[in-house]
Amino acid sequence: MEAKGLKTSLEPGFPDPDGVIEIPPASHNFFNDEQPFGALYGAPLQAQAYADTFTDDFGGTIDYNVVAKYLIREDDNKGRVSAVVAQRQDGSYVKYVANKAVVLATGDFSKNPDMMAKYCPFAWEHFKDTLSTGEVDYDAELVYSGLMPGDGQKMGLWVGAAWQKCQPNPPMINGGAAGPSHGAISNFWGINMDIHGERYMNEVTNFAYGAMAVLQLPQKTAYSVWDKAYAYTEEQWEPFGTCVDLVNGIVPATPEEEIASWDKNVDDPSSGIGTGAAYYRADTIEELLAQMEGIDVEAAKATIERYNKYAEQGLDEEFHVNPECLHPISTPPFYGAKITGATFLTVCGGLRTDEHMRVCDADDNPIEGLYNTGIMTGDFYANSYNFVMPGQNLGAVCGTLSYLLGRDLAEL
Ligand SMILES: Cc1cc2nc3c(=O)[nH]c(=O)nc-3n(C[C@H](O)[C@H](O)[C@H](O)COP(=O)(O)OP(=O)(O)OC[C@H]3O[C@@H](n4cnc5c(N)ncnc54)[C@H](O)[C@@H]3O)c2cc1C
Incomplete structure (x- = not known):
């Protein structure tokens, strides 16, 4: 982060006098001179630093403004997931063939009323008037009215992935x-x-x-x-x-x-x-x-x-x-x-996921070639995201597990 001009800030922990949910200062965020409020605005700075590292330092390519629509799974949806078909802004389609793997990282499904009602009904009942369900903004950042429409979760289900075991999907709520x-x-x-x-x-x-x-x-x-x-x-x-x-x-x-x-x-x-x-x-x-x-x-x-x-x-x-x-x-x-x-932030989880971030079917068999990471990772949390370890979500499923998956895929 420092190499990309970002500074690090340690956040306060939670001092529980009973020691039950005590947590020392440990979570940290990133900020710069233009945006010193890292606790609220640091995550996009961090994501941009990753993207710049990938393109500038490693020569990678990122195609922006293409929306993934469906996966291609060989052998009539029984074999390997080998490609993803996406749509460009001009309406044309592009097929990305995966040498090693397709990794879904399309965020949550809080912008999808049907999925919210089915997979997180209690939060839907509480927040359906504040979650806006209209047009999707794929560039949404710090909004409190719903984020993503669950495209990755749906693409996984269509090729035979199972939903996570723990229901309801845990929402992230604070206040x-x-x-x-x-x-x-x-x-x-x-x-x-x-x-x-x-x-x-x-x-x-x-x-x-x-x-x-x-x-x-x-x-x-x-x-x-x-x-x-x-x-x-x-x-x-x-x-x-x-x-x-x-x-x-x-x-x-x-x-x-x-x-x-x-x-x-x-x-x-x-x-x-x-x-x-x-x-x-x-x-x-x-x-x-x-x-x-x-x-x-x-x-x-x-x-x-x-x-x-x-x-x-x-x-x-x-x-x-x-x-x-x-x-x-x-x-x-x-x-x-x-x-x-209260304040609704996001809804966690989705597709059934094993410890290697492989997306699995109803019998817990990994679907060859298909992985997922980030907030859509199934079964990492249960009931409700509880903030007991501040920064756990961005730190664990979004940051660390994505890093470990990338490292493992690079070694394939
Ligand atoms: C107001 C607010 C405050 C928060 N505070 C905290 C906090 O304090 N701590 C914490 O841990 N978490 C917090 N969160 C949650 C955290 O921000 C998210 O869990 C995290 O950003 C999820 O990262 P992600 O990369 O999995 O998904 P996202 O950041 O949602 O990224 C998903 C990406 O996928 C792209 N995408 C979606 N569909 C498609 C498609 N079909 N084709 C191509 N691309 C697609 C989107 O454009 C987006 O770039 C907060 C969330 C909000 C809204």
């Missing part, structure tokens, strides 16, 4: 109750409440599990409340996008800077990365709750009083939040947030 973040990927660890003013879980978890919980709530809506003193429960705050190496990036915030960021969220709702949350501030809890549209104010007040008792006694009698994370909500001004729904 959770909004509020100060502990590490890049946290749910808000202070009090989370539903519209009835009730707590609903041990809040100390990451933003994927937090999001899953929000999706189960009435009106898919969660509220958070904290106070000014909460800023001093950490020496420094590392929000999403913090660069630990500090070269050009966003630096960790002091408690005072953290409070300023909360004020900014209230005073300028267009600031921030756009979690879709509404933020509030008031001098009393009553005034704060009165602003938080939709919550049962009296019930929430009683819940906060109970929570303060738990903080005082160091024992959460409802969900056993680690005492280190129980802080009384008593120092004005008070802050609050409301979030509805």
Whole structure:
């Protein structure tokens, strides 16, 4: 990456006080002077660096703007996959004959409503109004409304590949109750409440599990409340996008800077990365709750009083939040947030895949000549992508397994 002008940034980990889903800073991203926000925009820079290495350094050729349509499998769909037929922008077709292998790497199927409804029905139910299913943009990058139409998965199925074993296909969803973040990927660890003013879980978890919980709530809506003193429960705050190496990036915030960021969220709702949350501030809890549209104010007040008792006694009698994370909500001004729904990023998996990245049939027999990699790799995750190891998806199925496959194919 350095040879292609990119710098590396280490991202914060997830500090779980119970140690269950603790992860040290390990995931990293790439950035340059023009685009210092590697955590959000680094992956395309990295992909371009790979492409440049392949063409400039190794003399490879990449044909852009051709859409693969179907595979050719010899012996009436029983033999080797030997070619792929694709369509150019002018409508003409081109057949690529494979010397060694065809590797499918066409991304996910979140742009395909039928495949979403069949293979990931619960996410489809939650997100069908936000996923746009119209024209496909094969150059989509950082969008939250669906990515690819599942072409590779369909091409595999048409030549006899089986679907992955684990169903439903796991979606990648994040969000959770909004509020100060502990590490890049946290749910808000202070009090989370539903519209009835009730707590609903041990809040100390990451933003994927937090999001899953929000999706189960009435009106898919969660509220958070904290106070000014909460800023001093950490020496420094590392929000999403913090660069630990500090070269050009966003630096960790002091408690005072953290409070300023909360004020900014209230005073300028267009600031921030756009979690879709509404933020509030008031001098009393009553005034704060009165602003938080939709919550049962009296019930929430009683819940906060109970929570303060738990903080005082160091024992959460409802969900056993680690005492280190129980802080009384008593120092004005008070802050609050409301979030509805969660953020859909992608859907993982597809074709049945073995440990050599070979695409397999229903009896787990590899289809000769056919491989796949990237997010479409079947059965790498189950249920829901959980972000417990930040960067695992881009690092593992997209980066490392693709590298290992390339290395193995080169040796064929
Ligand atoms: C907003 C957002 C945030 C994300 N954040 C994270 C994160 O923090 N961590 C993480 O690990 N992952 C994250 N992801 C997921 C991650 O970006 C994807 O899993 C990853 O990019 C998938 O890489 P891929 O190469 O398999 O597929 P893609 O990046 O989707 O690439 C597929 C390629 O195939 C091409 N293609 C598709 N169909 C055809 C066809 N028929 N013929 C020819 N070419 C075709 C497309 O043009 C595209 O270039 C995020 C995704 C989104 C949308």
